Amino acid sequence: MNFDKVVAGFFIILAMTLNFGFVYGDINDLVAHSKYELFAAIVINIIATILKLGDKTQIGSVLLATSLVAVIQLVAAATIWAIAGYSDSASIEISSIVISLSVGALLANITSVILYIGETLKSKR
Numbered sequence: 865m866n867f868d869k870v871v872a873g874f875f876i877i878l879a880m881t882l883n884f885g886f887v888y889g890d891i892n893d894l895v896a897h898s899k900y901e902l903f904a905a906i907v908i909n910i911i912a913t914i915l916k917l918g919d920k921t922q923i924g925s926v927l928l929a930t931s932l933v934a935v936i937q938l939v940a941a942a943t944i945w946a947i948a949g950y951s952d953s954a955s956i957e958i959s960s961i962v963i964s965l966s967v968g969a970l971l972a973n974i975t976s977v978i979l980y981i982g983e984t985l986k987s988k989r
Contacts, residue, residue, distance in 0.1 A: 869984075875912040876927075876980050879934065880973035882908055887966050894959040899945070902966070906938045909969070912976075923983050927976055934972040941965035 882905040889896035913931040916924060941962045948958040 872912070872915045873980060873984075875908060875915055876973075876976055879905065879909045879912045879931075880970070880977050883934070883938070883966060883970045883973050887963060887970055891963045892956045892959055894945070894962065897959075897963065899942075902938065902942055902945070905966075905969075906935070906942060909935045909938055909973070923979060927979055927983075930972045930976040930979070934969040934976070937965045937969035937972070941969070 882901060886897055886901040886905050909931065913928065913935055916928045916931050919925075919927065944958065944965070945962045948955075948962075
């Protein structure tokens, strides 16, 4: 068993599940979504991105790209949420933007997990 692959797989799947946990709920109500879970999703996605930096294969490049997309979208969602919190404009539009960006990051995470599983199934013992 390759311990590096176990750790990388753990963080890739944890990033996806945390992102899903944040997205799950009413899209029009930010109260249904935890800012702490968004923060955890950002941190875990950054860790997953760092773990993908050493892979020099073509699939590694695509995995890194999906991870970067997820991080950028989650950071954008957190930034918009924070700015809206200070400007007293926490409306349905703001919550829709935050959740939509997070759903985009979730799609990137799902793509990353599918590619990771495909790479694992393709690899020889």
